Amino acid sequence: MATNENLPPNVVKQLAKELKNLDETPPEGIKVGVDDDDFSTIYADIEGPAGTPYENGVFRMKLILSRDFPQSPPQGYFMTKIFHPNIATNGEICVNTLKKDWNPSLGLRHVLIVVRCLLIEPFPESALNEQAGKMLLENYEEYARLARLYTGIHALKPKPKFKTGAISESTTALNVDQTNTSALNVDQKNAAALPMPMPSPLAPSPTATKGASVQDQTIPAAALNPTTETGVSGSAAVIPSTQKKESGLAKVQADKRKMDARKKSLKRL
CATH class of the missing domain: 1.20.890 (cAMP-dependent Protein Kinase, Chain A)
Known part of the structure; x- marks a missing residue:
């Protein structure tokens, strides 16, 4: 397995900075992950864009960096099976940014955004999946049907997003409940401190009534x-x-x- 030691120290430093930036401000619909001990493989979960056959699916991909990165482009693969003209059946991605249009100044953010845009606008002229490319040009409805079918079967399901401030709201609600409980305990303590009410002289003592015989009681x-x-x-x-x-x-x-x-x-x- 490749390790960070196989990459030049300046490249590792640059990658660490870029990965931190991607984690703090991720691109729309993209979440990046990496093994801290191996920066040579970058993973990303890409949400299927709305209005496409890939909507409501999450597709996992990886970028493999060679030792001479960034002089040479990374290799991109889809790990999730997908029906797309520019993605081969083995998951290899064909996009100019990772081929002839590669520039060492391009960062990982740019590469990931281009790959997601590929799901919005495929290029059937440079298809790696010839069946998908031909179907896209000749019968889009059939192409979209198969793409949706693949999405429903193979794509990951989007995870529910937490509402902003949900944790603080839950904590506040918990504090309110604890406050109410404390108030109840105080009321119970105050009630316990109050003197017991004296029995009415007209009412017979329960203890006396229980121990007395019928003859001892005056019944009108x-x-x-x-x-x-x-x-x-x-x-x-x-x-x-x-x-x-x-x-x-x-x-x-x-x-x-x-x-x-x-x-x-x-x-x-």
């Missing part, structure tokens, strides 16, 4: 018999004991008067 007669002496069903009214005593006294007096009347009658006889 009205509670046992819903119909009271007033004759009203369901009434809780009870005749006071003083009224009961007066009623009994009046009855005794009436009985005495009756006895006296009977005695007087007997005397007359």
Whole structure:
């Protein structure tokens, strides 16, 4: 395997600078990756441009740098199978930028942008895939159908993009939840610190009620018999004991008067 030691130090330094720039500000639809121990092979994932048969697909490619790079152009290959006039069945890329139009001053960014533009505008006149080139010239609909079929079968699926600030929003939401939880804990502590309410003197103690027998409990007669002496069903009214005593006294007096009347009658006889 080629290593960074096989490339001139000045080339390695230039590549490191360019790769950092590509990582910080990548070209539209292109993401670059590299092995830190081997700058001689550059990988890139290229999103299929919208409005082309390659839309909704991601195609992986690689650029292989020779030892005399940048004097000689890199070799470009598609690692993802694709139906395209300028890409051979083995993945080799045919584009003038990597052939006769190569210039040592051209950087990797320029090469990657040209390759992506090739997906937008193929050049069937210099086709490596003759079937795709001929079909593109004679029957575009059939060419597009096959290209879409290859894309659906072989291309990688685009990864979902995170919304800007999603991490900070999640962190904020987490902090809000923690604040609410803290407030709840404070309320619970305050509630625990409050004195327990004293039981009402009218309400029997649950403990006393549980341990007392029926005889120890005073149960109003009205509670046992819903119909009271007033004759009203369901009434809780009870005749006071003083009224009961007066009623009994009046009855005794009436009985005495009756006895006296009977005695007087007997005397007359």
